[in-house]
Amino acid sequence: MSGPVAPSCFTFLVPRITKNRIIFCLLLVNLVLIFLYSEVKRQSSSLSRPNPGGYRGGKPEGINTDSSSHAPASDALIINSDIGDPVIFEPYWLKYGIDMVIPPWHSISYVSSQRQISPFFEDFLIDEIISVHKIVGNAVTKDRHIVIGAGSIQLLQAALYALSVNDRSPPLKVVSAYPFYSAYPMVTDFVQSKLYEWAGDAMDFEATSNRDGYIEIVNYPNNPDGTFRHAVVNGSGGLIHDLAYYWPQYTPITSPADHDIMLFTLSKFSGHAGSRVGWAIVKDLKVAQLMSKYIFLNTIGLSRDAQARAAHIMRYVVHHYSQKGSAPYRLKTGPDNTTLLFHHAYDALKHRWKELRGLVVSGARFTLQDYPLAFCTFFGETTTSHPAFAWLKCEQDRNCEELLNSVNVRSRGGHQFGILDPQYTRISMILNLKEFTTLHSRLALLNNSSQTQCEIELTTERSDWSARYL
Numbered sequence: 209m210s211g212p213v214a215p216s217c218f219t220f221l222v223p224r225i226t227k228n229r230i231i232f233c234l235l236l237v238n239l240v241l242i243f244l245y246s247e248v249k250r251q252s253s254s255l256s257r258p259n260p261g262g263y264r265g266g267k268p269e270g271i272n273t274d275s276s277s278h279a280p281a282s283d284a285l286i287i288n289s290d291i292g293d294p295v296i297f298e299p300y301w302l303k304y305g306i307d308m309v310i311p312p313w314h315s316i317s318y319v320s321s322q323r324q325i326s327p328f329f330e331d332f333l334i335d336e337i338i339s340v341h342k343i344v345g346n347a348v349t350k351d352r353h354i355v356i357g358a359g360s361i362q363l364l365q366a367a368l369y370a371l372s373v374n375d376r377s378p379p380l381k382v383v384s385a386y387p388f389y390s391a392y393p394m395v396t397d398f399v400q401s402k403l404y405e406w407a408g409d410a411m412d413f414e415a416t417s418n419r420d421g422y423i424e425i426v427n428y429p430n431n432p433d434g435t436f437r438h439a440v441v442n443g444s445g446g447l448i449h450d451l452a453y454y455w456p457q458y459t460p461i462t463s464p465a466d467h468d469i470m471l472f473t474l475s476k477f478s479g480h481a482g483s484r485v486g487w488a489i490v491k492d493l494k495v496a497q498l499m500s501k502y503i504f505l506n507t508i509g510l511s512r513d514a515q516a517r518a519a520h521i522m523r524y525v526v527h528h529y530s531q532k533g534s535a536p537y538r539l540k541t542g543p544d545n546t547t548l549l550f551h552h553a554y555d556a557l558k559h560r561w562k563e564l565r566g567l568v569v570s571g572a573r574f575t576l577q578d579y580p581l582a583f584c585t586f587f588g589e590t591t592t593s594h595p596a597f598a599w600l601k602c603e604q605d606r607n608c609e610e611l612l613n614s615v616n617v618r619s620r621g622g623h624q625f626g627i628l629d630p631q632y633t634r635i636s637m638i639l640n641l642k643e644f645t646t647l648h649s650r651l652a653l654l655n656n657s658s659q660t661q662c663e664i665e666l667t668t669e670r671s672d673w674s675a676r677y678l
């Protein structure tokens with residue numbers, strides 16, 4: 209750019225050099241130099257700006273809340289509504305979270321505790337877990353044993369091991385009423401254990417077997433369809449209750465859950481899926497010990513850094529609620545209670561569900577599961593479920609997952625959850641706001657258009673299996 213300026217100044221000056229002409233030329237060159245300098249600076253600063261924590265795209269997206277405007281998004285952008293990544297919580301923690309520092313000398317040792325059933329579990333985390341359940345009222349912890357693992361997925365495997373290792377005639381049949389969480393069959397069968405094997409739908413097992421030698425996994429509220437469930441096999445087999453979503457933002461808390469083995473996870477409680485923190489509340493000491501043994505032999509406990517982070521997050525949540533006394537914590541949001549995690553997440557999910565339902569009821573193409581009203585002891589009022597996933601049914605199209613693919617929305621088809629009907633697909637409601645907004649507008653497009661008439665180019669590429677398991 210400075211190249212052509214000098215010669216043109218020169219030809220401008222040569223015929224008649226005056227003071228004014230010299231000043232004009234100097235000004236021009238100055239302006240060009242300032243422009244060039246600012247350009248170079250802008251480029252180099254964008255190169256050297258650190259990417260905090262190696263986060264995709266730097267700072268977390270969507271500081272704005274659900275009330276922000278619906279920005280049009282590029283049609284080609286693929287919306288991954290397939291995996292259940294709980295990034296809906298990001299804006300909350302960005303706004304309200306308190307930084308935490310773990311000094312380099314801290315928690316160097318393998319072992320941490322003398323008090324727990326395993327020396328790899330941090331006392332202070334167990335204390336926070338108990339406090340959280342006390343505040344929320346969603347699980348009995350008195351006289352129970354707490355086992356900590358790398359997400360509830362590791363604990364599920366630990367529980368399968370604990371329930372089957374001393375059985376006289378393995379392999380035990382692992383069942384769950386369909387539609388069941390798509391990870392259950394994969395996690396059960398991938399090591400081809402001699403102790404247990406996946407046997408599919410629990411209703412089918414109840415109806416066709418002698419109800420012997422089995423483990424039933426009960427998930428409530430259920431992933432993918434958000435329904436409330438009870439064990440269906442009438443026998444004396446092992447029971448694992450996966451309560452990943454039994455938190456007030458997703459479903460009314462009707463009473464403290466009280467089952468033999470209950471699995472919870474930080475992933476869906478506060479959104480910190482990347483920390484990989486899960487816990488099991490276990491009635492029987494022997495079962496808790498066997499689960500701890502599995503975790504010891506598998507990963508020698510869970511990272512103490514992750515345990516410290518989980519305790520920090522829980523302490524924050526508990527602190528803010530206990531300042532308000534004890535439950536019920538009324539829902540009506542006021543200026544001073546948007547800092548409350550469950551209130552914040554409840555509002556966000558409620559808003560999204562309202563938007564999605566508004567779209568679905570106005571048209572004939574999609575339908576959604578209806579959820580009953582129930583009295584939530586945590587909020588002290590009657591509420592309904594706003595699950596982390598919507599179980600979408602296509603009423604006119606043969607294959608719902610494919611239909612959504614045609615507008616570049618990835619979802620998880622019913623077959624992954626053990627049902628053969630391709631009219632169902634699962635979409636995530638806990639993705640980030642921008643993605644949800646785009647998802648909503650693409651569904652609106654489908655709602656308005658006649659069958660399969662879409663202008664958006666079809667992308668055939670599928671997400672790989674590892675992403676599809678979450």
Ligand SMILES: Cc1ncc(COP(=O)(O)O)c(C=O)c1O
Pocket residue numbers: 292358359360361362389427431450452472473474475481484485486678
């Ligand atoms: C029902 C259910 N159980 C367990 C998990 C696994 O959670 P974690 O991140 O704790 O392994 C998920 C995650 O999506 C889930 O939906």
Ligand SMILES: *[C@@H]1O[C@H](CO)[C@@H](O)[C@H](O)[C@H]1NC(C)=O
Pocket residue numbers: 442
């Ligand atoms: C469960 O089985 C027992 C007999 O084994 C029977 O008495 C009982 O009625 C059954 N319960 C249900 C709910 O079917």
Ligand SMILES: *[C@@H]1O[C@H](CO)[C@@H](O)[C@H](O)[C@H]1NC(C)=O
Pocket residue numbers: 532536537538539540541542543544545
């Ligand atoms: C939230 O604020 C509203 C209005 O100020 C109030 O009625 C409600 O009790 C508050 N909820 C909690 C849990 O503090």
Ligand SMILES: *[C@@H]1O[C@H](CO)[C@@H](O)[C@H](O)[C@H]1NC(C)=O
Pocket residue numbers: 566567570571572652655656
């Ligand atoms: C959905 O489609 C119907 C027509 O089938 C239309 O009346 C309605 O306005 C659409 N809803 C939205 C939210 O666009």
Ligand SMILES: *[C@@H]1O[C@H](CO)[C@@H](O)[C@H](O)[C@H]1NC(C)=O
Pocket residue numbers: 649652653656
């Ligand atoms: C769908 O149709 C309704 C009117 O029937 C219109 O208001 C809306 O903007 C349309 N939405 C899309 C995404 O085309």
